[in-house]
Every structure is written in structure tokens, then in C-alpha cells.
């Protein structure tokens with residue numbers, strides 16, 4: 001079996017669902033269920049003996065030791081993290097605790113487990129650490145895309161904490177020989193994306209008739225990847241990735257934020273036109289920029305294609321249409337996450353921002 005951390009979050013739950021749709025190999029899913037962990041994402045696995053959910057913290061060494069010795073996984077995949085940049089700006093401590101201290105606890109427990117494994121199992125064992133392109137910092141418009149050898153220049157508490165965890169993972173390979181793999185992926189989007197992140201926030205706010213808050217001039221660039229493609233890349237790296245290597249994962253799909261927002265509005269105009277005949281783009285509003293906002297990320301994903309034969313299956317056009325359709329078909333999921341902690345978070349993040357213009361910004 002495999003052990004996945006953070007499997008109730010956005011990417012982790014997509015990964016668990018895809019894994020069990022393609023294989024009968026069981027999954028132990030360790031997640032402490034922060035505001036971002038949502039077990040309804042995994043409702044289709046209720047009663048499925050291949051999925052064992054364990055509510056717990058990745059910083060809990062005793063829990064790790066118990067889980068590893070009980071279940072004897074052939075691999076550990078680490079998705080668990082605090083993942084939202086804006087939250088890391090308002091409160092970095094949880095990011096240091098989970099992303100650094102939690103990753104360290106995982107590494108120590110996994111190292112002890114792996115060292116005690118008999119030879120064939122030790123040789124086959126893998127620890128796959130899921131990381132981000134944000135560790136590389138920000139690119140100027142004319143810079144080449146990030147390769148795996150780009151220097152680390154994290155700019156937010158979130159990316160600094162992810163960079164620290166990447167360094168620890170690397171060190172455990174070099175120092176102890178732990179069989180690790182690291183993936184550095186660009187911005188994901190798709191089903192079960194918590195509506196604090198750009199794309200789901202825009203869909204949910206648009207449908208609710210609320211403003212669509214674009215930070216600064218909206219010309220920051222991200223490279224977008226459909227989440228199922230990220231999951232297929234991780235499966236590929238797990239099976240055939242070279243030990244100790246890092247693999248950049250991306251969609252070859254750079255777009256400025258304002259273009260993303262307009263695309264969402266156009267799809268909603270087509271799929272759920274407003275009764276009053278106006279377009280959703282009339283709800284676009286610019287708000288104060290994110291402090292230290294990285295201007296551009298771009299992933300060069302040629303290593304994973306060349307060495308492991310992975311390429312994304314979705315284009316942005318197909319992936320974003322599927323995503324908007326999924327949110328339209330899952331209003332119940334949206335309503336469920338729009339309670340409690342989520343509502344508190346939205347008011348904390350946006351109340352302090354000045355609205356400096358209202359209206360449509362062109363792409």
C-alpha cells in the first residue's frame with residue numbers, strides 16, 4: 001500500500017480518487033483536516049476498504065511510527081501543507097510548523113522505518129515530496145522558464161517554508177541515502193479547489209453576484225495545470241523517477257491573471273447566463289496588490305517529458321471548461337465549504353484591501 005499525507009485537500013483528494021480509480025493498491029490517508037481538508041471530497045470512497053483515513057498531524061512523530069509499522073507502505077507521498085500564499089502573509093507560523101517542522105518529523109520517522117526494512121523492500125521504497133514552482137521566486141517577462149537547476153529564491157513565507165522542506169528532503173537523500181523524489185509543480189486548477197484560490201474564487205463569487213477581486217494590475221503570470229495532469233505526473237515520477245532527482249511539472253500554459261478571470265467570465269456567460277443580460281466581467285474589481293507579489297512563474301517541464309515520457313493531457317481550454325462545469329454541477333460542495341472558517345477567512349483577507357477601481361479590466 002501507499003501512504004498519502006494531505007489526501008483530503010485539493011490535490012491530495014484528486015490524487016487518492018485517481019489512484020483508486022486506476023489501481024487496487026490501498027491508500028492510507030493521513031490528514032489533520034485543517035480548513036482546507038474536506039472529507040466530502042472523498043465521499044465516493046465511503047465503505048471502500050482500499051481507503052483508510054487517519055486524522056492526524058504530520059508533525060506527530062509517534063503517530064508516524066505507529067502508522068508506518070502497522071501498514072508497511074511501499075511509498076509515502078507528502079501532499080500535506082499549508083498552501084495559500086495570502087494566508088502565509090497574514091499568519092506565517094502555521095506554515096513554518098506544518099511545512100518545515102511537519103516535513104522534518106515525516107523525514108525522521110520515514111528514515112527510521114526505511115532503515116529497518118529488509119533489503120528488497122528498502123530498495124523499492126520511495127518518499128515523494130510534492131512541492132511548488134514558487135520556491136524559484138519570480139521571473140521577469142523575458143527570462144527563460146524555471147528549470148530544475150534554477151536557484152531557489154522564495155519570496156513569501158509560504159514559498160520559503162516549501163523551499164525549506166525541499167532542502168530537508170534533498171539533505172536526507174545526500175546524507176542518509178533516503179530514496180526520495182521531489183516534484184515542483186505550477187498552479188493547479190480543477191475539481192475540489194478550495195474557493196480561496198484565484199480560479200474557484202472567481203467562479204464562486206461570479207455566481208453569487210459578488211466582486212471579482214483582481215490583485216494590482218492583474219498582469220501577474222502563472223502557468224496553469226489541470227489537477228488530474230499533476231496527479232498523472234506524480235504517479236509517473238513515483239514509478240520511474242530517478243532517486244534524489246527533482247522534476248518540474250507544468251502545463252506549458254502561461255497566462256496573466258486578468259486573462260484567466262475573463263476566460264472564467266466568458267464561460268459562465270455561455271453556461272449560466274445572467275438573468276439581467278449583463279456579463280459576469282462587469283463584476284471584475286481591482287484591489288490592493290498582494291505584498292511581495294511574484295510577477296511571473298513559468299515551468300520548463302522538458303525534463304519530465306524527456307526522461308519519464310510525461311506530458312499534460314489537457315489544454316487550458318479543455319481543462320478550464322471542465323472546471324467551470326464541475327463547479328456549476330457541484331453547488332452543494334461549494335455551499336458546504338462556504339461555512340465557518342472559510343467565511344471568517346474571506347472577511348479577514350478582503351476587509352483590509354482598498355478597492356481602487358470597479359469595472360471591467362481588459363485582458
Ligand code: NAD
Pocket residue numbers: 005006007008009010011012030031032033034035036037038056057058059078079080081082083084098102130131132133162184185186187188189194
Ligand atoms: P490544500 O491546502 O488544498 O490541502 C492541504 C491538505 O493538507 C489539507 O487537506 C490539510 O488538511 C492537510 N494538512 C495541512 N496541514 C497538515 C498537517 N500538519 N498534518 C496533516 N495534514 C495537514 O493544498 P493543495 O493545493 O492540495 O496542495 C497540496 C500540495 O501541493 C502542497 O504541498 C502544495 O504546496 C503543493 N502544490 C500545490 C499547488 C497548487 O496549485 N495548489 C501547486 C504546486 C504544489
Ligand code: DAU
Pocket residue numbers: 083084085086131132133134185186187188196197198199201213214215216218220221222257290297
Ligand atoms: O505556483 C504554484 C502555487 O500556486 C502553489 O504552490 C500554491 O499552493 C497555490 O496556492 C498557488 O499559489 P498562487 O499564489 O499563485 O495562487 P492563487 O490562486 O492564490 O493566486 C493566483 C494569482 O491570482 C496570483 O497572482 C494572485 C492572484 N489573485 C489571487 C486571489 C486569491 C488575485 O488576483 N485575486 C485573488 O483574489
